[in-house]
Each structure stands twice: as C-alpha cells, then as structure tokens.
Amino acid sequence: MKKKCFILFMLNCLLFFNGMQYIIAQTSTGFIEIKGKIVDNSSNDALVFADIIIKDSNISTITNSDGEFALKIPDSLASRLITFSYLGYQKKEMKISELNGNSKIKLFPAVTELSEVEVKTFRDAETLLRETLKNRSNVYNNANALMTAFYREIIKKRRKNASLSEAVVQIHKQPYSNFKNDAIELIKARKSTDYNRLDTLAVKLQGGPFSNLYTDIIKYPEYIFSNENIDLYNFSFGESTQVNNKPVYVVNFKQKPGIKEPFYYGKLYIDAETLALTNAVFRLNVENKELSSQMYIRKKPRRVDVYPTEATYRINYRTQNGKWHYAYSNILLTFKVNWKGKLFNSVYTLNSEMAITDWHISNPNLIKTKENMLKPTTILADETSGFKDPAFWGEYNIIEPEKSIEAAIEKIKKQLNKTSNI
Template identity: 65%
Template sequence: MKTLKFNKYLLALFLLIVGVNTLFAQDTDFIELEARVIDKDTKDALVFADVLILDTNISTVTNTDGEFLLKVPHTNLDGSIIISHLGYEKKELKISSIMNNEKIALEPAITELDEISISLVTKDARDLVERTLEKKSSLYNNENSVMTAFYRETIKKRRKNASLSEAVVKIHKQPYNNFRTDNIELIKARKNTDYSKLDTLALKLQGGPFSNLYTDIIKYPEFIFTPEDMPKYKFSYGKSTKINNRQIYVVNFKQKEDIGIPLYFGKLYIDAETLALTNAVYSLNVSNRELSSRMYVRKKPRKVDVYPTEAKYRVNYRTTNGKWQYAYSNISLTFKVNWKGKLFNSTYTLNSEMAITDWQIQDTKLAKKRSNLITPSTIISEKASGFSDPRFWGAYNIIEPEKSIESAIKKIQKQLKRT
C-alpha cells in the first residue's frame, strides 16, 4: 500500500552514535526582531502564526509559546511585516513601530459561509478534495525554486527533552506540475543529547527534513490520498473559517469503520474561491498496535516492544504572487517502549518541524553529485555537533526555541560538562 511509504522514512530505533560536523558563521547586516503573537480576546499564544516581511520571501513562524524571532536585513528596516493565522484577521505592521518583546494581538475572524455557497462548488466533500488535489498544476508554484529552511527535531523521554537537533537546509523544490522528487542540501547543523536520559536505546528520526517535506500533500498525495485509498475514507464538511481575509472550507476526513488498516483522520482547509489547500492537520489511526508499529519502527532489539500511541501531522502553505507553495510542517510521534522482563515502560515523543524562511526561483538544475546532499534515510543528529557558539546561525532565520527547549539545552550542557 502506497500510504505506508510515507511512514517508512520517518523513524528508526538504533544504538546511539555520535557524529561530528561543525560550522560557524556570523553576520551583522541585520537586526533581530522579537515579539509574541496572541489572541486579542483570550490573550492566549497563537502557535504556528505566519510572519512575513512584506514584498520579500523572508519569513518565519511562531513557536508553541507564540514567540518569533525575525532577522530583518537593514535594507528592509523601512518595510512592514504581515502576521497571519488560520481563523484570524491578518495584521500588517511597520517594522520600525514594533518594540522588542512586544505582544501583537490578532483579532478572531468572524465568518459565515452558508450551505448555498458550498453547493455552488459541490455538496460532496470528497469531490471537493479530489478537485483540490487536481489543482496543483494551476495553483501551485511550477518553477524550480531553492528554499532556505530551518529544521528542528527533539526527542523527549516522558516530559523531559533528551535530544535536540537543528539544521539549516536548502530545498531544491521541483515544480508542482511534475513528478520529480525534491532534493535537500544540508548547510549547517548542531545538536545536544543527554545520553543519561536515553538509557542504552534511543529513538532516532530517520529521514530528517524529508519526513517533513513529505507532508506536502499537494506535491506528494501518494503518501496519504492514493486513488486506491480515497474510497476508504469518509469525507464531510465542517464549520468554515477564514485566513488572510479569505473564506476557507473545512473538510473532515477519517477512515471508514470497516477498514482495518491504519489510515489517517483530520481536517483539510481549502480556499473557497480557488480550491487551493491552505492547511492540513491530521493524525494516523494507531488503534491497531501491531500494524501501526510496522509502519514506523525500522530496527530494534528483539527484547523490546515498541509501538506508537500518537502520530500527528500539520502542513501549512503560503501564497506569493497568486501561487501557493509549501511553507511549514510539524510532526509529533509518541511511542511506548517496553523491555521484556521489566515492570515499567518508557514513553518517548519525537517532534520535528521545518519552516521555509526564504526562497527564490532557480533556473539551473541541481548537480546530483553535491557532497552535502542528504537522503530520505539520513539521521540528522548524526551529522550535527554541539550548541557551543551563540553566533552559529548568523543571518539565517530560525524558529525561536520554546522555553522548555532553552531550559533543556542548558541542563544538557551542564550534564555533558560533568561527564
């Protein structure tokens, strides 16, 4: 089944290995803009909000605390930023007017999309999804492009961060109207791991940035909605919403009750005017422990049982000059690890996210023999080194680390110094 291809790139269990690869850079031709995005009414943090410098391709997203850090080139200091979030009115602010650590409030979008509007397109939610998947040649970027992206993966044992890996990569994104797969170059990478928290066995995320790239449902529909699997899903309309002042259809999907194999369930957010997919949030049905385990676990000792208890995915798209393209994705996988003969089990959570922070059209083709190309079987943590230099990223935009991650980095560094 083609759907299984998506998962086989995601995870592997291996004995811990330490790799070394260090790069340092510094650049002062920019300022750092820090702020927090919140709901105007509830004051809650807005997670995964899109932050873009107007009239550029420079962008980032807010973290789980609603915070962002954006490196603004001096040439853009007189410009503006656009902040948008699903279900909220977008906000445009002059960069010069924003104070560091300022709270920026977005107003919830009030929307009413009646059944008549829906019926003008189709009353059949599955038909709407199929039309959306057919739109990739007309609505999405059909030129070769090079995307700069920031990638982060964390591994938690229970609630404590045990391993952190980050990387800047360049994605050689193929046009959406062809079937060629994307390529990824590793530019810079670093990691920290507290081996005392991982026992003798660790979960490692195989695939790294490729895992997140494959959540691009429009480019890679074969990993979730194959023609063979579409009839196995039940599609229905949910309550509509707004993004960037545009009406959005919400389509719920889940596997039919009589289907025994693990499939996905979640929501698709589709632009009401163009039928473009703007966002998707979905999970794998892991109720069949044996089959779902086969989809993820590539290698493990015989005395260990490993199975997923949760597998969640998110992908966001962004539009520029009327064309949509991949912008951000997040994967969260939770596993139970049972050692035979031991009374207690361990719970591990693996989270990876990747955000496009800049991009440009690229006319020339990628040289396949570049030494820093990575593959879908790459384990990023084996190609990275420590967190020692605060100037490491230079002018590259990154996703601001959460408070828990910042705290974990400090604790891990202390642990490594002691050992």
C-alpha cells in the same frame, strides 16, 4: 509519512558516542532582528504556528509553542510592512518601525460563513478534495525554487528532553506540476544529546528533514490520498473559517468503518476562491498497535515491544504572487517501549518541524551531485559544539527556541561537559 517517515530503534549505545515585548536590534552584519509574541485579542492565549512575513518578500518565520518568534530582516527591507496571520484570525499588517515599544501583537478571530451559492458548488466534500488535488498545477508554484528552511528535531523521554538537533537546509523544490522528488542540501547543523536519558535504547528519526517535506500533501498525495486509498475515507464539510482574511472550506476526513489498516483522520482547509489547500491537521489511527508499529519501526531488539500511541501532522502553505507553496510542517510522534521482564515501560516523544524562511526561483537544472546533499535515509549528524556559540546561526532565520528547550540545552551541555572530563 507512511513508509517514508519512520523511526529507527536500535539497542546499541556505541551508535551515540562516535508576555514578551518586541525587540528590534540593529546589528553590524547588515540585518535587523525582531522578537515578539502573538496572542489572541480576548484571551491573551499564545497563537502557535502563526505566520510572520515581510510583505512583498519571501522572508518569513513562524511562532513557536509559546507564541514567540524571532525574525532577521536585511537592512534594505527595514522600511517594509510586516504581516501577522493565523488560521481563523484576521490578518494584521504593521510597519517594522512601529514594533519598537509595543507589547504583544493581538489578532482578532474571524468567522466567515460561505454564501449559499459557494456551498452549493461543492455539495460533496470528496469531490472538492479531488478537485483540489487535480488543480495543483494551476495554483501552486510551477517553477524550480531554492528554499532556505530551518529544521528542528527534539527527542524526549517522558517529559525530559534527551536530544536536540537543528539545521539550516536548502530545499531544491521541484515544480508542483511534475512528479520528480525534491532534494535537500545541508547548510549548517548542530546537535546535543544527554545519553543518560536515553539509557540503552537509541531512538533516532531516520529521514530527518525529508520526513517533514513528505507531509506536503499536494506534492506527495500518494502518502495519504492516493488513487487507491482515497475511496477508503469518509469526507464531510465542517464550519467554514478564514485564512488571511479569505474564506476557506473545512473538510473533515476519517477512514471508513471496518478497515483494519491504519489510515489518517483530521481536517483540510481549502481556499474557497482558488481551491488551494492552505492548511491541514491530521493524525494516524493507531488503534491497531501491530500494523501502526510496522509503519514506523524499522529495527528493534527482539525482547522489546515498541508501538506508537500518537502520530500528529500539520502542514501550512503560503501564497506569493498568486501562487501557493509549502511553508511549514510539524510532526509529533509518541512511542511506548515495553521491555520483556521489566515492570515499567518507557515513553519517547519525537517532535520535528521545518519552516521555510526564504526562497527564490532557481536555475531549472537543480543541483543533485553535491556532497552535502541529504538522502531520505539520513540521520542528522551528531554535532554538539554549535550549542556553545550564541552566534552559531549568523543571519539565518530560525524558529525561536521555547524556554524549555533553552533550559534543556544548558542541562545537556553541562552533562556532556561532565562526561568529557571523566
């Protein structure tokens, strides 16, 4: 996010070198693994970022860009129900045992018109947002929580994958009622990089998992809707929809005309009953190249111009026991790199996502002195050995890899093997 989610560009190569069917697989390590795909009932289009949750538990995951997912469930929960949900669709529940032999999970769209009384309650969309931010202590988790999360970071040069990083982290989540920052502990990580595709330009995401954590608008409103800049936006109501079969307000926002500084524009989805923010999708206005570049570029060579051409953010929340909490975020950043004296430019895309896969209420004294606690300035460590081990993650839940990512991993591994044999 603003000031905290930025990219580090460095000219120094040495810095690098130091329709699927459901499958239920019984393992010998005490958990069941489920794989599948969630699609629209009519079009069969994949539903990206759909939620999959084991009912009455905190175990969950999310679909990838192909609508596919993988979920590891302890044997003790094998008799539970599994819930599939997606913004604007009807929620669906099934027994885990019923998934075997099914093809695709199909969800039905749901359009909800808020009653005239509900609409009149908040005629002004800005007033609704202010009430939502003010209400965070009442509807969001107010206990210290220890969250297990899967983090993935992809760097592409044009359409080709150049670097893949993945990690399991534990988030020491502070209560939403206070203003203390969250902490992140690194549990397990791996990384694979094809140095040839990065040429002489090192592109790194500084902040790593923290970049995604700071998209939590309710916990960190100062990075988008601070007391100083909320008046610089125009707000309006959009057509209402549903989240988990419950009606939600849709609030559109964008910066007011005549403001040169880059601000955000997008949609906020607010639960009509609790006034909790359930989802948000927004972009940075990158029309002003110089100012938008200053928000992300920390260091670059003098003879190169680097500026963002796209900056898209998504944040999802879930509810458990009547309280909402951070569940998933995705950041997509595209940069154009122009070298002085060169005819062609380069385009780099950085995509990072983080999904909460399990959590529980923790001891009030959060751990902050461990050696493996990450800093907001951390760049995920380079580790390639994990990609050669199919059982690297063990029983940890991860986001199912897209086919393109799996193929890229294999290509990168081959390239690294060739380099090591020279």
